[in-house]
Amino acid sequence: MKEISAGGVVYRYTEQGRLQIQLIQDRYGKVSLPKGKMEAGETVEQTALREIAEETGLVGKIIAPIDQIKYQYEHESHGTVDKEVHYYLVEAISGTLQAQVEEIRGVDWFDPLDAWKRQRQSGYDNNHRIVAGALQLLRIQTD
Template sequence: MNRKEISAGGVVYRQKDGVLQIQLIQDRYGKTSLAKGKMEAGETIEQTALREIWEETGIVGKIISPVDIIAYRYNHPEYGVVDKEVHYYLVEAEEGTLKAQVEEINDVEWYEPHTAWQKQRQSGYDNNDIILRKALELLNINI
């Protein structure tokens, strides 16, 4: 029986001066990504997503809807094969000041949706393509 690990995060968006913007982070490996992290004891998956977004980016958000779940396996040096699930939500930014958690990520910025999609395609993780695409569809944005 493989060990199981659950993480959660989100595609965070905001309206600024009537323009929709999408939040993307640059992770510590220099890749374009989405804020996410591991579930802690006693948390719901939704609480995990919102806490991780707040810790990594300084933004307090509210969940609008689920986007999708990415499942994959990886080899952990200690536990062997781990079945990992990452639950992503569409999250509307409500308050806070954008600030990267330097211990975890390199940078965080807001992007116009088409720019966000280009950044994801150029320097993101392949399995995040579907997450960002579905999130943009939920926001009625065609890319």
């Protein structure tokens, strides 16, 4: 069985022109990114934008693809599932930041290097290259 999810690294510029990166805290207390499963009839891009809106309250615009993560996991009734997660760089264009409490513990904005530090300290290892890729697209040096 194959399962496709999509999400993104969301960014914005403050009124003062400062770049900020959005991170969520998932239900397990880990730093993560908004993402979720594709629904029937959706493109991966539509899935990414819908999931971002549902989990964070923000309407976004896709700027560029970042990368994909692929892995397998065992599902109790479906057996081995091939999971594919597509990530995009997404600019927040409207909405009010609000965590979907059924899915995640919190969501907030961070300066890019602070977001990178938080990802490395308490994020999922497979998201390191996604956050790094987003920062690279935004021309932020991580080293």
